[in-house]
Structure formats: C-alpha cells, structure tokens
Amino acid sequence: MTYRLPSLNTLRAFEAAARHLSFKTAADELGVTAGAVSQQVKKLENSLGVLLFRRLPNGLLLTSEGETYLPAITQVFEDLTHATEQIAPDINSRKFRVGLCPAVRGLLPANWPHHNENLRRHVRECIETSDIDLLFDNELDCLIRPGGGPYRDLTLVVVTCPQRAHDLHFVCRPGTAECAQSRAILADLAQHLACCGK
Amino acid sequence: MTYRLPSLNTLRAFEAAARHLSFKTAADELGVTAGAVSQQVKKLENSLGVLLFRRLPNGLLLTSEGETYLPAITQVFEDLTHATEQIAPDINSRKFRVGLCPAVRGLLPANWPHHNENLRRHVRECIETSDIDLLFDNELDCLIRPGGGPYRDLTLVVVTCPQRAHDLHFVCRPGTAECAQSRAILADLAQHLACCGK
DNA sequence: GCGGAGGGATAGAAATTCTCGGTCTAGATG
DNA sequence: CATCTAGACCGAGAATTTCTATCCCTCCGC
Numbered sequence: 485m486t487y488r489l490p491s492l493n494t495l496r497a498f499e500a501a502a503r504h505l506s507f508k509t510a511a512d513e514l515g516v517t518a519g520a521v522s523q524q525v526k527k528l529e530n531s532l533g534v535l536l537f538r539r540l541p542n543g544l545l546l547t548s549e550g551e552t553y554l555p556a557i558t559q560v561f562e563d564l565t566h567a568t569e570q571i572a573p574d575i576n577s578r579k580f581r582v583g584l585c586p587a588v589r590g591l592l593p594a595n596w597p598h599h600n601e602n603l604r605r606h607v608r609e610c611i612e613t614s615d616i617d618l619l620f621d622n623e624l625d626c627l628i629r630p631g632g633g634p635y636r637d638l639t640l641v642v643v644t645c646p647q648r649a650h651d652l653h654f655v656c657r658p659g660t661a662e663c664a665q666s667r668a669i670l671a672d673l674a675q676h677l678a679c680c681g682k
Numbered sequence: 683m684t685y686r687l688p689s690l691n692t693l694r695a696f697e698a699a700a701r702h703l704s705f706k707t708a709a710d711e712l713g714v715t716a717g718a719v720s721q722q723v724k725k726l727e728n729s730l731g732v733l734l735f736r737r738l739p740n741g742l743l744l745t746s747e748g749e750t751y752l753p754a755i756t757q758v759f760e761d762l763t764h765a766t767e768q769i770a771p772d773i774n775s776r777k778f779r780v781g782l783c784p785a786v787r788g789l790l791p792a793n794w795p796h797h798n799e800n801l802r803r804h805v806r807e808c809i810e811t812s813d814i815d816l817l818f819d820n821e822l823d824c825l826i827r828p829g830g831g832p833y834r835d836l837t838l839v840v841v842t843c844p845q846r847a848h849d850l851h852f853v854c855r856p857g858t859a860e861c862a863q864s865r866a867i868l869a870d871l872a873q874h875l876a877c878c879g880k
Numbered sequence: 881g882c883g884g885a886g887g888g889a890t891a892g893a894a895a896t897t898c899t900c901g902g903t904c905t906a907g908a909t910g
Numbered sequence: 911c912a913t914c915t916a917g918a919c920c921g922a923g924a925a926t927t928t929c930t931a932t933c934c935c936t937c938c939g940c
Contacts, residue, residue, distance in 0.1 A: 485701065485711065487759040488766050492690030493897075503683065508917055513683065520898050522918065526835075530857035532770035534820050539835065541905040542917055549769040549820050556765035560758055561685045564693075567754035568686050571747040572730035622732050622747050637724075637737065659728035691928075706886055718929050720887065739937040740886055
C-alpha cells in the first residue's frame with residue numbers, strides 16, 4: 485500500500501499561505517515565524533518539482549497548480565478534522581463518563597455528580613463498575629477503584645485516603661490525566677473521601 | 683481557520699498498523715523499526731485521549747474508535763495522493779517539456795528529441811522559446827538559453843560549450859535538476875554542442 | 881524449560897523544524 | 911533622490927521530533 489503523502493507540516497504551511505497569499509500572515513496564524521513557513525513551502529515545492537507560488541517582493545501569487553491544489557488540500561484537512569472529531573471529541577469539551585467502584589459509590593452523594601454545579605459540567609454520567617476493560621474500550625473516561633490491576637497502557641493517579649487502609653486509584657487513558665475534567669473529579673473525590681469518617 | 687490535524691507521521695503509523703494489526707508488519711512496510719511505529723501510535727493516542735488499539739502479546743486489535751478511524755484515514759490518504767498526483771505527477775514518470783532558445787534549437791537535429799530512443803522516453807515535446815516565466819508557471823520543465831536572467835527560485839546548471847563564447851544555461855525548477863530526464867537532456871546537449879563547429 | 885514472535889521502555893543518534901539576524905526588492909513618502 | 915517599510919529569502923544554530931538499538935515482558939508452541 486503506497487501512498488504519496490507530502491509532509492503534513494509542509495501542507496499546513498502551503499494551505500495557510502495560499503489562503504492568505506502571504507507567508508507573513510500564514511506565520512501569524514500558525515504561530516511560527518515567516519521564515520519557517522517559507523522553508524516549509526519551499527520544501528514542499530522541491531519534493532513535488534512544481535512551483536506552487538509566484539513570489540513577489542511584497543506577497544505571493546498562486547500558480548495554476550497552486551490554485552488547483554488549495555481546495556483539494558483544504559478538503560483533506562476538513563475531512564481529517566471531521567474524522568478525528570468523530571472518534572475523539574475535543575478534550576476540552578468532552579464530558580467524562582465516570583466509573584465508580586461500589587465502595588466509592590457508597591461514599592458519594594446519591595445524586596453524584598449533580599450535587600455540584602462545576603462537576604456537572606465535566607461529567608456526563610457515572611456507572612457503578614470496577615471493570616478496567618471499559619477504559620481500554622473507550623467506554624469510560626476514568627475509573628475510580630481500589631488499587632491493583634493490569635493497567636498496562638493506562639495512566640494512574642493514586643488517591644490517598646486518610647481514613648482508609650488502602651489507596652484508591654483514579655485510572656484514565658493516556659493524555660487525559662491532566663485535563664480539567666480529571667482535576668475536577670479528583671478534587672471532588674478528595675473532598676468527599678476526607679470528610680467521611682471510618 | 684482552525685483545523686484539528688494530528689501529525690501526519692502518527693497517522694501514517696496508525697493506518698499501516700491498523701491494516702496489518704501488527705506494528706512489526708507496519709514497520710516493515712514503512713521502512714522503519716517497530717519501536718518507531720509503536721512510539722508514533724502511542725503519541726497519536728495520547729494526543730487524542732482515546733485508545734485506538736488493544737495490545738495483545740502477539741499482535742493488535744482495533745478498538746471501536748480505531749475501526750471507525752481507519753477507513754476515514756485511508757480515504758484521506760487516497761484523496762491526498764490523488765490531489766498530489768494531479769498537480770505534480772511522479773517525477774519518475776514525468777515527461778519533460780523542454781524549452782530551447784533559437785540559437786540552440788538551430789544546433790540540434792530537426793527531429794529532436796525523436797532522433798534518440800532514450801531521449802524520446804524522457805521528453806514529451808520541445809518548443810522554441812527563451813521565456814523563463816514558462817518555468818515559473820510550470821508550463822515547461824526545463825529551458826536551455828544563453829546566460830542571464832532573474833532565475834530567483836529556479837535551479838541553474840551551466841552548460842559549457844567549447845566552441846561558443848558564452849555558456850548556456852539549463853534552467854529548471856527546484857528538485858528536478860538531478861532526475862533522469864534532466865541528465866538525459868544534458869547529456870544529449872553536451873553531445874551536440876561539442877560536435878558542432880563554430 | 882527454551883526459543884521465537886511481537887509489543888513496550890529507554891537512551892542516545894539522526895533528522896527535522898524553528899528562530900534569529902541579516903539581505904534583497906518594490907513601493908511609498910518626504 | 912534618499913529613506914523607510916513590508917515582506918520574502920538565506921544561512922547558521924538552537925530546539926524538537928523521529929528513529930534506532932538494546933533490553934524487557936508476555937504469550938505461545940515445541
């Protein structure tokens with residue numbers, strides 16, 4: 485299976501420069517220097533053996549090939565964005581599905597997470613379970629359970645409970661331990677687990 | 683204009699591994715080590731906060747999200763390949779359109795490039811012109827003309843002519859000076875320009 | 881038990897990307 | 911005319927990413 489795939493980084497530079505007809509403006513949009521955009525576009529043109537821009541002293545013009553390529557690349561970016569959003573909604577807007585083991589579930593308010601306005605913004609639902617596989621299968625976003633288990637690829641945050649003999653484990657997938665949702669849930673847990681007497 | 687674009691390198695690793703359900707086989711296909719594929723896939727999963735594979739001791743299984751993502755990414759790669767091929771046919775199969783200045787055209791066989799079997803494989807057509815803009819506009823693939831001119835982004839190969847007072851310039855776009863076509867044309871030129879007496 | 885297959889982890893080498901400072905050109909301004 | 915501004919280009923070096931090599935682990939077959 486052979487694809488002919490230019491470097492995405494070079495395509496990103498091309499697409500932004502082509503929309504703006506300016507390396508400078510593209511650089512501003514991409515958050516890099518104009519020199520970097522210029523280098524990437526030049527690298528793309530070299531790899532293709534086709535010029536995509538006519539350089540003018542104060543800006544750019546697209547060649548015929550550049551004009552043909554731009555809408556195609558824009559479409560590719562949109563398709564890729566859509567596909568990515570579909571399987572992995574933006575972490576910042578993602579509402580967590582939380583798994584709570586029975587022991588922890590019993591320590592939390594019956595209407596958890598609705599008892600707290602802030603928490604409710606971050607949590608879609610919670611179910612009573614200790615099943616780690618639900619994390620591996622992307623069915624849950626985090627799981628709070630007593631220690632132990634083959635976590636393998638998952639990320640573990642130890643929740644120390646002053647009145648409990650054993651720590652609890654907040655388990656989630658890689659890349660999600662530091663987000664606002666995890667922090668809000670951990671803070672709420674800390675509050676409830678510290679208050680509940682043995 | 684904000685796109686959500688995972689690194690293409692990570693997507694490339696994902697797509698190959700997902701097709702084969704094996705990092706090892708994907709590595710073979712991509713020409714890198716299995717460790718590199720593993721790293722790239724892991725990087726993608728981290729950035730998404732979603733697991734795309736279930737790792738087994740002797741291979742991989744796709745998660746539900748992985749199974750959804752694969753055909754979408756494959757389609758994106760195909761679209762991108764098609765768009766790229768459309769504006770920039772593979773350099774190895776590209777037939778050159780050659781510009782020859784009048785002085786040079788007069789020194790070559792009347793049926794150039796058809797006088798030579800090998801050359802004919804590399805050259806689609808030739809026109810008599812000295813106009814550099816045709817190179818900038820991707821209308822020609824190379825141009826042979828007397829020295830001088832604002833070549834700016836173009837690549838220049840100097841053709842020394844023993845019996846001529848001035849060198850000639852073989853001019854082409856970046857990335858195309860070293861390919862088989864350019865070399866064949868330059869060799870043929872060298873042959874004819876050396877043989878022609880003052 | 882041993883060997884092989886394949887995925888994971890780590891450190892360092894290699895490659896790529898980015899930044900910075902300077903150059904050049906065209907156009908505007910005084 | 912001289913000067914300034916905007917923006918693209920160039921090259922060197924810093925920063926980051928990618929890749930490699932080596933070792934570890936689990937599972938499976940013999």
